[in-house]
Amino acid sequence: QVQLQQWGAGLLQPSETLSLTCAVYGETFSNHSWTWIRQSPGTGLEWIGEINHGGSTNYNPSLKSRVTISVDTSKNQFSLKVNSVTAADTAVYYCARGRVAFDYWGQGNLVTVSS
Amino acid sequence: DIQMTQSPSTLSASVGDRVTITCRASQTISSWLAWYQQKPGKAPRFLIYEASSLESGVPSRFSGSGSGTEFTLTISSLQPDDFATYYCQQYNSYPLTFGGGTKVEIK
Numbered sequence: 001q002v003q004l005q006q007w008g009a010g011l012l013q014p015s016e017t018l019s020l021t022c023a024v025y026g027e028t029f030s031n032h033s034w035t036w037i038r039q040s041p042g043t044g045l046e047w048i049g050e051i052n053h054g055g056s057t058n059y060n061p062s063l064k065s066r067v068t069i070s071v072d073t074s075k076n077q078f079s080l081k082v083n084s085v086t087a088a089d090t091a092v093y094y095c096a097r098g099r100v101a102f103d104y105w106g107q108g109n110l111v112t113v114s115s
Numbered sequence: 116d117i118q119m120t121q122s123p124s125t126l127s128a129s130v131g132d133r134v135t136i137t138c139r140a141s142q143t144i145s146s147w148l149a150w151y152q153q154k155p156g157k158a159p160r161f162l163i164y165e166a167s168s169l170e171s172g173v174p175s176r177f178s179g180s181g182s183g184t185e186f187t188l189t190i191s192s193l194q195p196d197d198f199a200t201y202y203c204q205q206y207n208s209y210p211l212t213f214g215g216g217t218k219v220e221i222k
Contacts, residue, residue: 046213047213058209060209060210061210062210094158100147101149101164101204102149102161103170105159105160108158
């Protein structure tokens with residue numbers, strides 16, 4: 001049974017760094033790519049980027065300058081960092097399995113950016 | 116970026132109804148389209164890939180069709196568990212993009 005469990009800080013101030021981690025259970029980590037997606041009332045579902053087991057990444061150009069996705073294959077985990085957050089980064093963030101379509105998702109983390 | 120437009124944004128239907136949701140792409144995406152179902156407070160659930168291929172475990176009352184720029188998701192006989200919001204997503208090119216969603220509510 002594949003499970004993705006994610007965690008990270010839920011309340012940030014403007015200009016801080018968002019940091020989330022997703023742990024993968026019940027799956028051979030190296031067999032897939034792993035993705036971050038966010039959802040907000042204003043912008044709907046937005047693909048952030050993806051990483052494969054070898055560490056190759058692909059980011060949404062709209063966020064590329066502020067986003068880093070990394071992987072720790074020894075722990076079956078991958079992580080998301082978004083620098084210099086603003087209120088526009090307030091959203092539910094999801095990790096998911098897949099490179100182009102996503103069959104398993106984490107439970108989601110609400111991240112609120114507010115002073 | 117490829118824009119994905121869904122219609123209607125809200126659909127009111129009854130149990131047993133046949134329901135059709137449309138998704139249009141701003142440029143051709145061949146059959147590189149996925150559909151998801153989302154319930155309040157939950158992550159999206161993967162339903163269909165390559166426009167018409169049903170994901171394992173998804174009930175056969177769900178079906179997808181289309182290619183190019185116009186696609187449909189059909190629920191042949193709406194069940195109580197199907198009241199949710201549905202999203203299309205293109206994976207023809209990066210950045211991957213989603214439709215705005217269609218909420219299926221009880222009539």
